[in-house]
Amino acid sequence: MNASRGKTNESVVASLHEVAEEMHNKMMKGTAPTMSLPVRTKKNIEFNKRLGVFKYGKKRSIRDATSLRSANQLLRALHIIEFIEEMIDNGKSSTLREMYYISEAWGHGKFGSQNESNNLAEDLEIVTKCMREDFKLRPEEDGARMIGDITINERNRKGDWMTINARDDVGDSGYGVPYNVESEKIRLIANDVDFIMAIETGGMFDRLVENGFDEEHRAGLLHLKGQPARSTRRILKRMNEEWNLPIVVFLDGDPWSFRIFASIAYGAIKTAHISEFLATPSATYLGITADDIMAYDLPADDLSSKDVEALKAELSDPRFADGWWQDQINMMLELGKKAEQQSLAKYGLDFVTDTYLPEKLAGLGLI
Amino acid sequence: MNASRGKTNESVVASLHEVAEEMHNKMMKGTAPTMSLPVRTKKNIEFNKRLGVFKYGKKRSIRDATSLRSANQLLRALHIIEFIEEMIDNGKSSTLREMYYISEAWGHGKFGSQNESNNLAEDLEIVTKCMREDFKLRPEEDGARMIGDITINERNRKGDWMTINARDDVGDSGYGVPYNVESEKIRLIANDVDFIMAIETGGMFDRLVENGFDEEHRAGLLHLKGQPARSTRRILKRMNEEWNLPIVVFLDGDPWSFRIFASIAYGAIKTAHISEFLATPSATYLGITADDIMAYDLPADDLSSKDVEALKAELSDPRFADGWWQDQINMMLELGKKAEQQSLAKYGLDFVTDTYLPEKLAGLGLI
Secondary structure, eight states, X not given: OOOOOOOOHHHHHHHHHHHHHHHHHHHHTTOOOEEEEEOOSGGGEEEETTTTEEEEOSOEEEEETTSHHHHHHHHHXXXXXXHHHHHHHHTOOEEHHHHHHHGGGSGGGOOSSHHHHHHHXXXXXXXXXXXXXXXXXXXXXOOOEXXXXXXXXXXXXXXOEEEEETTTSSOTTOEEOOSOOSTTTEEEEEEOOXXXXXESOHHHHHHHHHTTHHHHTTEEEEEOOSSOOHHHHHHHHHHHHHXXXXXXXXXXXXXXHHHXXXXXXXXXXXXXXXXXXXXXXXXXXXXXXXXXXXXXXXXXXXXXXXXXXXXHHHHTOGGGOSHHHHHHHHHXXXXXXXXXXXXXXGGOTTHIIIIIHHHHHHHTTOO | OOOOOOOOHHHHHHHHHHHHHHHHHHHHTTOOOEEEEEOOSGGGEEEETTTTEEEEOSOEEEXXXXXXXXXXXXXXXXXXXXXXXXXXXXXXXXXXXXXXXXXXXXXXXXXXXXXXXXXXXXXXXXHHTOOTTTTTEEOSSOOXXXXXXXXXXXXXXXXXXXEEETTTSSOTTOEEOOSOOSTTTEEEEEEOOSEEEEESOHHHHHHHHHTTHHHHTTEEEEEOOSSOOHHHHHHHHHHHHHHOOOEEEEOOBSHHHHHHHHHXXXXXXXXXXGHHHHXXXXXXXXXXXXXXXXXXXXXXXXXXXXHHHHHHHHHTOGGGOSHHHHHHHHHHHHHTEEBOGGGGGGGOTTHIIIIIHHHHHHHTTOO
């Protein structure tokens, strides 16, 4: 699967016009316009063999302008289409929050909450097969930061291409990945690393940087900042595909980290319509595993009732259906414990880079 | 007040040894060691006329090794002192979270929660008149990011000084401010701006960047990321003092934003022992003010009961004692509303840079 997309502004506007045109045509024929969308829940995601990722299945819900609520949604969709076209014309972008406030001027199309406007933006992605980035819409959250011998070109806001090496040209906080990492904004130029390690917490990222792990083990380090933004998953995907670099994921050991991994490797439920652009099926979960908690006798906390609930939900999640994951999840449930990646500091500040990571990476055949 | 500090590793270790020595001497004399610390609450902060910031007042609590709990605290303090000295010797640093886990090996000195270890690190700052950065301890949170024609030198982990311009040498996500911005790590080299604007949300920071506000109005832009980290407040202070640049603060309009401003301008309650290094008394609150909500008819949310409680607490907070703040707080209470800075998007994506900010900055005499 080639993840390059190369949507032009013109093709995006054309796709949006199609949506409006279809509604218009139906109304001209005297029928109520409709919009048909996949059901976006865990129960409706399926493994797509050709793409190697999880996508929405066949269950669909239909929006029909004969109900007031659905008619409002269609009206809002038309307003969004107009707003996106304006941004494309003016070379602008907008946060999802700004779009929510912009809807103040849309009369009956005004959103009741930001959740509504976010979901509708995702609906439009599904219908047009575009991505939010094509619509010039972006989230609030920060992107990842990266350190290692990786050279990229970034096109800055003036349209100039800048060359940035994520080891030599940045301070200790690293290269900040922008919200849009498509090829019109970011080009992957060169690297001198053997693999990319994606890390959940800033504390662990900084530990690996301070200990020089990236140089000693020829690694590119990427701080995920918790639940990874789309741009984070997308740049991991691109580095994996364009550079053929293995992606290793180093997270806390709890049910939420398992979910983070699933969104990186298999596709997130909310973005299953674009899993082929965001998910990296060959990514490997390095730790903290449930067996690590025992093997390394890590300081651990009791699972909360929410943790247990999340683990049980994962047992029936199709993305965790394979034997290794079922074992890990059941082991954590039995153990009744979770552990943070920084708990490795129990054995001193260098234990993670001198002992834990080399042992785990050797187990994966990566060093 | 000159905010430069220039503590050497040797002087930090000497200060820590003094603490240990004092305990040792008392024990040799057969008396129980004690540690006397200021009470760290809103009720015990006072305006310091000489420094122009809020500092702890005279109320003190005494830790006395005749109780088991206090004896444990003193034991922990000694372990921390040893740990810090080791880090200084080895050129290492540690997150506060790592230190908490490291205490697993300290027997009776093991911390029960990270809150305990964080507080004790702050206690040691107070006793030694050092800063946490001197101890090589750092938080988890990310530092600010900055865009504008500002040139700094940053000493990287190899000890080399790098020159970085926060407009020309960085991507759209800007220059990431590291956790330590003391002079041994960061040098302020040159700037071509008229003022610094500190901004609460990433969405608004990105809006100003996209609209070219920094270039048009000769501004340095800094993204606070909510409650600002120490390094963020410290670099604002340094730019204000070393470059004589006005600091303008642009936040949401709610009680929590007022608190953010107080921590920037007057000193935070938790760090009142080092207010003279972190607070910038001349910083100005630009908005969103309670009158902005009315004057610009902004989309606003009802105050929650927690908001009302926070506003009422601010009315009796000595930092908000002046007339302007009392008016703003009372106005917000009367109005019963709060508004986000991104709500300005009601009037379109350019309203904030074309209308709102120029009007407000003109009111302050800054443009």
